[in-house]
């Protein structure tokens with residue numbers, strides 16, 4: 001039976017593992033975290049995401065985890081509303097929709113479904129990949145070396161598989177000039193309610209603070225700011241110090257939220273980047289999801305692309321009958337790339353002004369963004385934006 005190694009047990013990794021496991025491949029998933037990774041904010045179930053989840057037979061379970069959301073609102077430093085976009089805007093294709101769930105809930109559903117068909121190795125990663133006749137020899141960090149017919153690098157934007165096989169991250173990374181910190185905050189009796197709204201406060205200097213609904217009793221918090229480099233990922237104190245410095249004079253709930261960051265078990269900080277790799281496969285090693293094509297959270301399409309990519313890869317392997325005829329793997333990998341490239345190119349083409357809109361530079365810019373958000377929801381622009389949002393797959397406000 002052909003053996004496949006999936007590196008990274010995130011959305012893309014567990015989805016492709018589930019599909020290949022069900023199709024009869026012997027699948028191992030090596031995930032570097034010690035357990036399934038929680039954390040992350042809301043992901044959008046519309047479009048590709050819904051279609052693939054339904055095809056996997058997991059739609060009911062996923063629909064059971066939807067967040068209770070009412071819309072997006074932009075507020076000034078005293079909490080006064082500057083603009084709002086309810087979930088009903090643009091025929092339900094607005095900035096926030098009724099069909100969103102936490103990334104951690106989607107990851108859990110996929111992981112549990114994959115569990116029956118797949119061997120998961122947690123706290124594990126690859127140290128070396130070496131071509132051998134008819135396979136790839138893999139040296140793991142802990143497990144004994146093993147050979148696989150196919151290695152799938154689904155290990156996210158900072159992919160190790162990509163580095164080992166295709167080259168250093170700098171070659172493929174296109175920074176968008178912003179960084180983002182996100183975490184889950186437990187509410188206390190003193191915590192202001194978000195009441196189902198995804199609330200953003202923009203401050204001059206390209207700084208943005210967000211609070212949005214999470215599981216009952218929790219809020220999902222985000223800080224966005226201009227940055228080209230960040231402290232090392234393991235240096236939490238330096239990361240908190242940077243946030244404290246950048247957001248020191250920002251109003252609204254910023255002080256409370258900066259304090260909460262220090263107690264969050266799932267705190268994360270990263271730059272907004274795109275990843276562009278000219279070819280996603282090399283021999284029997286193939287990239288999938290953010291490792292191949294991260295479009296950045298600003299696209300709003302990371303999860304949809306991960307799910308669609310996993311389905312396209314599994315379909316291409318099935319169409320080439322690569323399970324019985326492993327020598328046809330390369331045909332399958334070519335077909336997978338041909339199917340995904342146009343979608344990825346489209347997703348990476350962010351709406352003009354998207355980066356500036358996420359974190360406006362000046363007070364005037366903040367008010368222009370709020371004004372635009374109000375304007376595009378009124379006739380005659382509302383109709384045009386409804387059509388655009390429905391067609392492009394990115395939210396109307398993006």
Ligand SMILES: Cc1cc2nc3c(=O)[nH]c(=O)nc-3n(C[C@H](O)[C@H](O)[C@H](O)COP(=O)(O)OP(=O)(O)OC[C@H]3O[C@@H](n4cnc5c(N)ncnc54)[C@H](O)[C@@H]3O)c2cc1C
Pocket residue numbers: 007008009010011012013030031032033037038039040041042103124125126154155156157158159160161182288289290291296297298302303306
């Ligand atoms: C904890 C978390 C929170 C996120 N939150 C958001 C969010 O709020 N908004 C948003 O737009 N996007 C978020 N993302 C990114 C989003 O999940 C992806 O853009 C999208 O779902 C594509 O998924 P992916 O499987 O390609 O990558 P990811 O979801 O990033 O999954 C990659 C997986 O690979 C694992 N991994 C990394 N390095 C290695 C290694 N060397 N060896 C083995 N395993 C490795 C990671 O631990 C992770 O489980 C988050 C990702 C993670 C991991």
